[in-house]
Every structure is written in structure tokens, then in C-alpha cells.
Amino acid sequence: MHLTKDDLYQLERRKKLNIINSITGIKPANLIGTVSEENIANLAIFSSIVHLGSNPALLGFIVRPTGEVPRNTYENILANGLFTINHVRESFVKNAHYTSAKFDREVSEFDACGLTDEYLQGFKAPFVKESTIKIGMKYCESIPIERNGTILVIGEVEHIILPDEAVNEKGYIDLEQAETAGISGLNSYYSVEKIASFPYVRVEEVPEFPSLTLP
């Protein structure tokens, strides 16, 4: 199947939306936790979290401020300066997906979706107790993407909480062991299975005629 830009724009709106949302491949499944000025814990699923750099340790994600669910998340981050990123585990993809419903501002998605908020002393943003890997973030800045009205929100890593057995001496995190889930599009959830790990590769280590195994 070959879809040109014109073909895409002639597709039914929802079908087009789903294709474009899943075309980049597997996306990370994370829950962002925040607290509102009224002290209500908020939780929302995001699939756009991206690594921006390691020194300093910066992560980013995309919000559409005129949109629906992420709006509370973004308002809370601006007001409070802190947020958490929590890996969705295979065992609670359904609960995580429920957070995408448009709950009223006074409802905590933790309560409504059957997840548990927990806190680090001195850090005013809720972690997801049921997550295996959790990150505490400090808000840095917002970069507007004027072309489509979205915003790249940037934060710096302040805390990392993960099980000892999920990380090895090299700092590789085993996502299969951590039962971390992935997302395709807006609706489909995947488990991941480790198939290979390769060292940093130098030109002289690449074989002259690399083999290619296609099914």
C-alpha cells in the first residue's frame, strides 16, 4: 500500500489520525503525575516522551494545550514546577488507558483508574506505586512549535527509582524484566522482549559483507 500526502488527506478523519499516530513505530507508555494547586493528584498517559540529552539529563514530551486530557497536566507543571514519569507495566495497561478519559479537574485519576499515588519527601508530585520504573522531574522550559500549536515541554531528571535487578553494571535497563509496556497509536498496547544487545560499534568492526537474515 502506498499512500501519498493527498491520499492521506482524503482518508476518513479517524483512520488518518490512527495511521499517523502509529506510523513512527513502537512508542514508550508512560504516565505523567502532577499535583494541582487544589492539591489533587493528576495522572495522564503520554506516548511522546523523548530523551533530549544526558548531561544535563533532560527529557521532553509534547503537549497540545488546546487539547483535552494533557491540559491539566501542563497547567499543573507550570504552576508547581514538578512532575513524575512512570513506566506503564503490562499488568495495568487498562488502568493506564482509563486516564485518557476526560475526568473533571476535581477527580484524581489515581482514584478513578485504580492506581496508587506515592510521594518522596520534599517532592510535590505523585509517583505511581504500581510502576516498576519512575522518574522525578523538575520543569525547565516550554518550547512552542508554532507550526501546529503544540509545545515541547522540557524537564530535568531529579530522581530515578527502579529495581536493582532491572539495571546491570553497565547501566543497561532491562525493559522486559521491568515489564515495561509500549504503545502503538492511541489505543494498542504491546509487551517487549529483548532480542539482542550490541556494543558500541567502530567502523573497523563492521564485517565487509554483513549478512542479512530476512524471513
Next chain:
Amino acid sequence: MHLTKDDLYQLERRKKLNIINSITGIKPANLIGTVSEENIANLAIFSSIVHLGSNPALLGFIVRPTGEVPRNTYENILANGLFTINHVRESFVKNAHYTSAKFDREVSEFDACGLTDEYLQGFKAPFVKESTIKIGMKYCESIPIERNGTILVIGEVEHIILPDEAVNEKGYIDLEQAETAGISGLNSYYSVEKIASFPYVRVEEVPEFPSLTLP
């Protein structure tokens, strides 16, 4: 294990780099194809491709222009205005990983890494023949992230090539069927397996006491 920001900065450089690079969860494994002004096909692996919006259909990725491998990719995109995004398949993760070696500018990574370039008429950027899902992109703009010297590169979808059987009538793409791989950190590759698909969720459809199944 709980690492604070201070703990992180005291870790051995490589270990810290690996942890920060894998902390966001599973990342999409994509190869970006470009052509240099000398007509040499370039191919490089990226794990930072992110969906920015569906109308227009915009995707972005992060480059570190002072860095190593992605430099040629970015120069070619600026010079030529076109690039391709190709899903890495499970069967060729090793070949895809080889593209991260610092080959000289006059070497095509397609040749050196055992992959095949193919072209659409009138579109001057190479697709990866062995990929199941491929996207032809038109460069739109670069947004500098001054905080760490990286750049968010934005492009618009011009072509999508994928097998009929990988997409259903709703526009959901089955990444397991397409054998699309994921990445953790810089070195580890994962296969994906579909575990659930849920419809768009309305507040009134969330059960009053959602169950939570933890192992």
C-alpha cells in the same frame, strides 16, 4: 534503588549515559535515509522520532549537530529537503546497529551495512528496501533547544508505504505483524507483542472500581 540527581552525576560517565538513555522506556527503532550533495545515500539509526501532530502530519526527531553519526543526516536534510524514516525490523537489528559506526562521508551505510536503497520516482531520498513500513518526509524546520545544543528537526509526511495486511480498517497498524523492533538505550533491541487494544474511553465507561492485576 533510588538515584538522586547528585547520585547520577557521580556515576561513571558511560553508566550514567546508558541509564539516562534507557529511562524513558521502549523507543522506536528507525533508520533515517538521506542523499548527500555528492549523491551518496546515507543511513543512520535514530530512536528519538516522535509524533507531533496529525493535521498536518508532522513528525520530529532530535539531532546533536556537534555529535557524531547524525551529523551527515542533518546536513543532507538541510541541503536536499527530503528524508525517509524506515522501521527497523527484528530480522535486521544488527545491520541497523552497524549504521551507528562513524563511516566516512563517501561511504554509503547501505552498502557498508548490508541494506538496500530504493527510490520513489521524483523523491530524492533512499528508502530501506528491507523495511516493512517506510515514510517519505519533507523537511519543514529546525527548532534549536539552546539548553543543551540539540535541535528538534520537524518534517511533514509525504509518502507512507506499508503492507496492506499491517493496517486494519480503523487505521491501526499492527507492529507485531510488521515485525517492527524497539530500542532501549543505545544498544539493546526488542521485539514487540500486542497485548491489548482499547477503544477511545469516555468517563462514564470507566468502571467505578477498576481492577488492578499485579503479578
